[in-house]
Amino acid sequence: MLDKAAIRDCACALQFLHERNISHLDLKPQNILLSSFDNPHLKLADFGFAQYMSPWDEKSVLRGSPLYMAPEMVCSQQYSAQVDLWSVGVILYEALYGRPPFASKTFVELEEKIRSSQAIELPGRPKLSRDCLDLLQRLLVRDPLKRITFEEFFTHPFADLEHMPSPENLERATSLVVEAVEKDQQGDHSAALSLYCKALEYFVPAVHYETDIRRKEALRSKVNQYISRAEELKAVVTSNNRAILQQGNSARDLLREMCRESPRLLAALQLASAAVTKEESGDSDSDTLELYQQSLGELLVLLAAEPAGRRRELLHAEIQTLMGRAEYLKEKIKMKDLQWKEESMEHEALAESIGRSCTLQ
Structure with missing residues (x-):
């Protein structure tokens, strides 16, 4: 199971990028590396799709891997840096439950599931802590205007950057x-x-x-x-x-x-x-x-x-x-x-x- 230390590493890396107005735009498990087996720390990799994006910038070009794309990107709408937060939610969901929330065989099927107004189903097991559940639910919000913001993500108790060693x-x-x-x-x-x-x-x-x-x-x-x-x-x-x-x-x-x-x-x-x-x-x-x-x-x-x-x-x-x-x-x-x-x-x-x-x- 993904623990708080792993989420903290991910949040710390995203905070570094966000402070420099950089969006990764292709966050997925394959692009998250471990520094070592003995004392592992997460590192983000593959910045081939990364872009300079100020908070007010919007794009419409499709980038990334479909399973981890935010709804606004999949549906070819204008999107902002918020798409990275949706991707973090999908990665966290998959780490907790063993599969992404919108597993699909085709892009058309994926788009149908994302366009649906049906609430994202969270399995009953494993039992999540209140903080973990709250973060997961706030990351996986289809409407980017209602999704958790970067500032809220960085201060969320499950990410817990407040206690980052320094x-x-x-x-x-x-x-x-x-x-x-x-x-x-x-x-x-x-x-x-x-x-x-x-x-x-x-x-x-x-x-x-x-x-x-x-x-x-x-x-x-x-x-x-x-x-x-x-x-x-x-x-x-x-x-x-x-x-x-x-x-x-x-x-x-x-x-x-x-x-x-x-x-x-x-x-x-x-x-x-x-x-x-x-x-x-x-x-x-x-x-x-x-x-x-x-x-x-x-x-x-x-x-x-x-x-x-x-x-x-x-x-x-x-x-x-x-x-x-x-x-x-x-x-x-x-x-x-x-x-x-x-x-x-x-x-x-x-x-x-x-x-x-x-x-x-």
């Missing part, structure tokens, strides 16, 4: 770790956990991109140390959250009793309860987080219209509790992602060690 980002990561240690020593475990997770979002990509073996090993050792401490803090914060949840049950029940005449408020509270139940049962994924966010969005609107009184006080307290749980759940999801990356790094380290051993032999 001297500035390593300084930022180090600063966050210092803050995390201070909060940890002060006993503010929740804040420390959040800061460790934010720092790791910068450190983990840095390990992936580091080429010097000694620096890579040193950085990987630090990352493992921070992940271990974050795991310990997660256990402490989970225990504290459960205690807070138990203490808040009576107030929550009272609030529900006071909301019987307000179906909208009661429905929002029931949505929040569903999120809490899912989380307490161990279902700590993006769907649970979305339930929290939906309920909080509704409750905050209702709080603004709620007159002063006991019910407003209880509602405000409940919102604060739910916001805390939602923020903590975000950190848990980040930790799961970071743990997966840590395992990938361990496999990568093992492969490097085996490779060096084979070379010595």
